[in-house]
Amino acid sequence: MPAVAAGGLLFxxxxxxxxxxxxxxxxxxxxxVNPAQARAAVRLATLxxxxxxxxxxxxxxxxxxxxxxxxxxxxxxxxxxxDVATGALTLLRQAFGAEKLPIVSLRPARGLAGSxxxxxxxxxxxxxxxxx
Amino acid sequence: xxxxxxxxxxxxxxxxVPKPLANYVRSVRVGNLLFLAGHGPQxxxxxxxxxxxxxxxTLEEGARAARLVGLxxxxxxxxxxxxxxxxxxxxxxxxxxxxxxxxSDQPKVMNGFSDLMVEVFGxxxxxxxxxxxxxxxxxxxxxxxxxxxxxxDGGGTRKAKPTRKGASRRPRRAARRRR
Numbered sequence: 647m648p649a650v651a652a653g654g655l656l657f658x659x660x661x662x663x664x665x666x667x668x669x670x671x672x673x674x675x676x677x678x679v680n681p682a683q684a685r686a687a688v689r690l691a692t693l694x695x696x697x698x699x700x701x702x703x704x705x706x707x708x709x710x711x712x713x714x715x716x717x718x719x720x721x722x723x724x725x726x727x728x729d730v731a732t733g734a735l736t737l738l739r740q741a742f743g744a745e746k747l748p749i750v751s752l753r754p755a756r757g758l759a760g761s762x763x764x765x766x767x768x769x770x771x772x773x774x775x776x777x778x
Numbered sequence: 779x780x781x782x783x784x785x786x787x788x789x790x791x792x793x794x795v796p797k798p799l800a801n802y803v804r805s806v807r808v809g810n811l812l813f814l815a816g817h818g819p820q821x822x823x824x825x826x827x828x829x830x831x832x833x834x835x836t837l838e839e840g841a842r843a844a845r846l847v848g849l850x851x852x853x854x855x856x857x858x859x860x861x862x863x864x865x866x867x868x869x870x871x872x873x874x875x876x877x878x879x880x881x882s883d884q885p886k887v888m889n890g891f892s893d894l895m896v897e898v899f900g901x902x903x904x905x906x907x908x909x910x911x912x913x914x915x916x917x918x919x920x921x922x923x924x925x926x927x928x929x930x931d932g933g934g935t936r937k938a939k940p941t942r943k944g945a946s947r948r949p950r951r952a953a954r955r956r957r
């Protein structure tokens with residue numbers, strides 16, 4: 647399932663940095679993928695996660711905020727920059743406001759589906775009217 | 779058919795409830811969500827399927843490991859709720875696959891787990907999921923999985939009524955407030 651709602655929260659499956667069904671980035675951060683591309687990849691995966699969340703909730707307005715953003719990053723030792731989610735956070739600020747930023751977890755991964763460099767999962771809070 | 783009846787029909791016997799490996803609990807319930815700790819492929823008190831995908835284990839073995847982790851998670855879920863029939867649905871799953879360099883079929887490994895959940899819970903077993911590769915896992919296990927399940931409203935009765943979108947909840951809420 648792309649997303650599941652429960653307990654007032656919407657859990658979005660890990661999303662890929664893909665555009666029109668094709669991975670836009672491949673490889674390991676610090677090897678094939680440079681820091682700027684890694685940031686762009688996390689932003690793109692987050693954008694895809696937002697699209698999934700919107701489809702599941704019906705509208706972005708039915709989502710109060712993003713609660714957590716977890717970015718799994720396939721990075722060489724020492725190549726996991728703490729600002730890798732900067733672009734994604736800018737996106738979430740634009741979507742929900744500066745006072746509603748999520749907590750962010752960056753997790754080193756070793757190998758992700760299709761050799762993509764990052765995978766992003768979100769937990770969002772549903773508007774009260776949408777709670778079940 | 780309830781999940782317990784389906785388990786019986788499938789001839790699946792759950793392993794004994796796995797013991798935590800350190801100072802933590804197997805699950806925590808908040809509201810109608812039950813959060814389960816990361817579980818491993820444990821059987822008879824031993825971790826099975828040790829090793830990395832893409833080096834020590836085939837895809838099939840990895841999928842079997844993921845299925846065994848699923849059985850352990852079901853055992854802990856049953857322990858927490860009394861019966862699996864109280865599971866309304868599987869919500870969210872994080873699968874961590876111990877991966878050698880270059881292995882990128884983590885989703886196929888995790889399908890061993892996801893297929894089990896659909897076998898046991900039907901449509902309610904379908905879930906949101908992330909499947910990622912890890913450089914190491916505790917004790918060299920091949921798969922570790924965390925799970926969140928939604929618990930059906932009501933007490934420990936075996937038959938969970940299908941909710942009519944909130945209609946049946948209001949009286950219960952009122953009753954709780956009176957207490």
